[in-house]
Amino acid sequence: MSAPERIPPRSVTPVDPAATNLLAEGGLTVRGRISEASNAALYCTVTHEGREAACVYKPVAGERPLWDFPDGTLAGREVAAYLVSAATGWDLVPPTVLRDGPYGEGMCQLWVEAVPDSAxxxxxxxxxxxxxxxxxxxxxxxxxxxxxxxxxxDPRLRRLAVLDAVINNADRKGGHLLPAAGGRLYGIDHGVTFHTEDKLRTLLWGWAGEPLTEEAREVLTRLGKALAEDGPLAAALAPLITAAEIDATRARVAALLASGTHPVPGGQWPAIPWPPV
Known part of the structure; x- marks a missing residue:
């Protein structure tokens, strides 16, 4: 009797509703280390119930302590950034979960294959x-x-600029922009976010001081409701970042709605990350 034919696992894309379940429940196999990362970042495959995908696993045990981000973990902030992105409906951050892995608890994010985009x-x-x-x-x-x-x-970059203002991203470099198939754009590496002090550092200052789009105002209004003390987003963020950081996020959303404009550099913190790309 011949062996049964093996059915190859189906791949999963960032817009697939099954992506987060695959990342959270699937078996992780480490394939290699991403050498250019400043903290431990492992390239893996994750497989579950006939589905498979490439992903990045960043264990908390491999994080270097940051004097200016003493609270929480890089992994927790990465997942928090994904949850805020998902709440906007823009889906600018690839599916990301916090889970146990071969080297302990860490962040697991769906791998996005970048498409060259010089524009x-x-x-x-x-x-x-x-x-x-x-x-x-x-x-x-x-x-x-x-x-x-x-x-x-580009409207995709403009949405990302709004998201960065909400999560207080201290490191939006060009290398953290991933243009993907189908004209989508993703942002990655959100470990230094959500600080209670203004630390926004980004390449996306082109709209500084300009009025927010109507779309952005509608999204921020929804975020404000979701971030209310009894809101679903506030509850989802609670295990990942501190209560003070959730309060600060809520305040940033309110400030953006009150001003109606994109933020401008504060002057007390370098406005552009180095190196910028």
Whole structure:
């Protein structure tokens, strides 16, 4: 008798409703280490009930302590960022869960295969950006020349700028932007977020001081309700970040709605992360 034919597992995409269950319940197999990561980040496969996907597993045991983020864990903040992203309906962060793994509790995030996209960031030797681009700031180019760093005037980036303002992202670099198949854009690496003090550092300052879109105001209104003390998002965040950080997130949402504009650099903290890309 011949052996039964093996049915290959079905892959899962970031927009698949089964993705978070797969990440939370599936068996993790470590395939290798992501060497460029500053903390332990392991490339894995996760398999469950005939489904399989690549993912990133970041165990808490592999985190380096941060003097300016003494509370909580990088993994907890990564999951919290995903939950806020999911609550916006924009789904800008790949599915992410907190679970046990081969090296203890950690963050597990669906791997997104990036599609090359040169239309998000650019360095140009101009004083002002061309139409369709937003200025970030001047940088030193080759041979001591000064060039202008710009990002696209792209609605996907603009949504991400709003999300970063809500979660107080202290490290939005160009390398943390993942353009994906189907025209989607994801942001990753949200371990330094949710601080109670203003620490927003980002490449996406192009809309600073400009009015929020109507879509953004509607999303922020929903977030405010979900973040109320008895709201579902506040309850979901409680095991992941501190009560003070939830209060600060609630206050940032309220401040954005009150001003009606994208935030501007505060001046007490470097506005652009280094290196920017």
């Amino acid at each position: 998000l960031l650019a360095v140009v030797e101009r004083e002002e950006p061309e139409p369709g681009w937003k200025a970030i700031g001047f940088v030193e180019a080759e041979e001591g020349r000064t060039a202008l760093l710009v990002h696209a005037d």
